[in-house]
Amino acid sequence: MKIIVNVRRLKISAELKKYIKRRLQFALGSRSDQIQRVEVVLSDLNGPKGGEDKHCRMLxxxxxxQDVVIEDVDSEMQAVVDKAANRASLTVTKRLDRLRHKAKRFRKRLPSFGNMNRDRYMQEDFEEFSDWEAQL
Known part of the structure; x- marks a missing residue:
């Protein structure tokens, strides 16, 4: 899983960037083999005015x-990253589990030969149509 951190209209420290990567690896670590890339875009919506304006968007x-997009807003950069990472973890887990269960239900509906001899049944099918050339 590759993690890319981009910032818009603000500067972040190398420590915060490192924290973001560690936080995402922790939150998404169990599903990292199914995630190709995580793009994080951090921005300050109101600039120096303050308030609940730190925006985090994760793709x-x-x-x-399908891609998963998570967006969150908070007054603190670490808090917004934590909230978005938690939501990303829950969303990815839910989506992948839902797809796994859908595949299980589909497999249950497929016919199963079980202990039957497949070759015998296939041979009977071919024998039924073996004289088709003679009928032409």
């Missing part, structure tokens, strides 16, 4: 599935 590219 998670999943292997073979």
């Amino acid at each position: 998670l590219k999943l292997e073979g599935h």
